Amino acid sequence: MWTINPSELFQRRQKRWAKKHLRELSATLDNLDTYLEHLHAGEPPQLIQLGFIHHEPEGVKAIDQKGGGPNLAQTRLYTFPDENTHTLHLITIGDKHSQKADLKDCKVYMRQLKQTH
Amino acid sequence: MTTSKQSEVKPGTKQYGSVQEMLNSTLGKSDIAAKTIHHRINSRRLVKKLIVARSQAKLSQADLAKRLDCSQSRISKIENGTDDQLRITDLRAYSRALETGIIFSIGEPKRHAVESIKHHAFQIKHHLDQLAALAQKDEQISTGVEDFFSETLFNMIKIVEDSSRKLPNIGETEEDIHIYSQSEGKETETALA
Numbered sequence: 001m002w003t004i005n006p007s008e009l010f011q012r013r014q015k016r017w018a019k020k021h022l023r024e025l026s027a028t029l030d031n032l033d034t035y036l037e038h039l040h041a042g043e044p045p046q047l048i049q050l051g052f053i054h055h056e057p058e059g060v061k062a063i064d065q066k067g068g069g070p071n072l073a074q075t076r077l078y079t080f081p082d083e084n085t086h087t088l089h090l091i092t093i094g095d096k097h098s099q100k101a102d103l104k105d106c107k108v109y110m111r112q113l114k115q116t117h
Numbered sequence: 118m119t120t121s122k123q124s125e126v127k128p129g130t131k132q133y134g135s136v137q138e139m140l141n142s143t144l145g146k147s148d149i150a151a152k153t154i155h156h157r158i159n160s161r162r163l164v165k166k167l168i169v170a171r172s173q174a175k176l177s178q179a180d181l182a183k184r185l186d187c188s189q190s191r192i193s194k195i196e197n198g199t200d201d202q203l204r205i206t207d208l209r210a211y212s213r214a215l216e217t218g219i220i221f222s223i224g225e226p227k228r229h230a231v232e233s234i235k236h237h238a239f240q241i242k243h244h245l246d247q248l249a250a251l252a253q254k255d256e257q258i259s260t261g262v263e264d265f266f267s268e269t270l271f272n273m274i275k276i277v278e279d280s281s282r283k284l285p286n287i288g289e290t291e292e293d294i295h296i297y298s299q300s301e302g303k304e305t306e307t308a309l310a
Contacts, residue, residue, distance in 0.1 A: 003132040004139050009125040011143050018150035026154045033136045033158050037165045038172060048172070067197040089128060108126045116128070 002039045002081075006090040009105065010077075013093050017075075021095075024075040027068020028093065032077060035063060036088065045081035056103065058110045060091070078106050080113070089113065160199040167211050168196050174215045184214040245269070 006014070017025040031052045038048045045061070054062040056078070065075040074096045080089040091109045094102040133139035137155055144151040171181055178192040185192075195207055212219045220236070245266070252259040 001134070003134055004136065005132050006129045006139060006143065007125065007127060008129060011129065012125065014143060018144055018148070022150050022153060025150070026157050029136050029140070029154050030157050030161065034161075034165050034168060036136065037169050041169050041173060043169075043172065049177075050168075050172075087132065091126075105126050109128075112127045 002036060002086045002088055004036070004090060005087050007092065007109065009092050010090040017093060021073060021075065023068060024065045024072050025093075027065040027072060028063060028075050028077045031063050031065070031067065032079070032090075035061075035079075039081060039086075039088065045083060056106065058107070060106045060110065076102065078102055080106075080110065082113070084117070160201065163200040163203060164196060164198060167208075170211065170215050170217055171196075174217070176215070181211075181214055185210050241269075 014025065031050075035048065035050065035053065038050070039045065046059075052064045052066040054064065054076070056062050059080060061079050061081065062076040063079060064077075065072045075093065076095070076099065077093045078091040080091060081087075082089060089109070092102050092105050131142065133142065136158060140148075140151040140154055171178075176184070178196070179189045182189040182192050195203065208219055211217075248262045248265065252262040
């Protein structure tokens with residue numbers, strides 16, 4: 001059974017998105033729920049192909065808002081599925097403008113995660 | 118570009134079993150945003166089962182559309198829609214195309230888990246009987262089925278034992294469970310506790 005581990009950064013940003021971009025957050029978290037369904041079904045993370053998943057460096061998977069309706073702002077929820085512990089790490093959430101900084105945060109997060117293993 | 122504090126960019130201290138559990142804890146059960154997201158997720162439970170079933174069959178939306186003789190946009194519409202928009206014919210079509218069964222369970226919600234376990238137990242018995250019948254035909258198959266039966270027995274006991282451990286006060290009455298199995302003429306004992 002997979003569990004979710006949201007970082008402090010994600011939790012802080014989630015609150016902001018809940019206030020300012022609720023439709024986008026709702027669509028993205030619904031896609032996250034779909035992704036979890038696949039993981040629970042025993043599918044290997046690297047083989048899960050879904051229209052809303054983008055494969056980023058170091059095994060990070062970015063989940064977007066696709067399927068949530070028209071005129072939604074581009075949103076990316078950066079996750080890392082750790083197969084050893086069956087933990088889905090929620091690193092951060094952002095939009096097109098914050099993409100570069102978000103990927104940097106992912107890099108820092110992955111470095112910290114490797115140190116704890 | 119938003120900068121973030123280094124101290125925040127690390128794994129959180131809490132783990133959650135589902136998106137909804139996480140939202141209840143991080144945003145609050147009565148938060149309007151949490152309620153909106155809960156509603157969306159709950160409205161698509163069945164649709165998601167279909168998406169997973171298609172994915173496990175290693176079929177893209179286009180592949181499935183071909184099998185069902187419909188357009189890819191029709192499949193996309195089903196998979197982006199809600200459970201309320203699903204038609205019985207859609208479920209039948211998915212079941213046929215994916216060569217998988219779809220089981221409906223109607224009953225008292227409180228007894229759902231128990232009824233479900235009983236249902237699956239009967240299904241397991243049915244399939245084991247099918248394998249036993251198959252074993253009559255060939256000695257090699259018979260040996261394979263026998264091994265599989267032993268493995269199944271072990272796993273079933275292990276599953277029940279694992280769940281039993283989650284019961285309250287189990288530590289006070291807990292007794293070790295031992296499984297005896299015969300392999301290559303030797304009797305071996307496996308303790309599950």
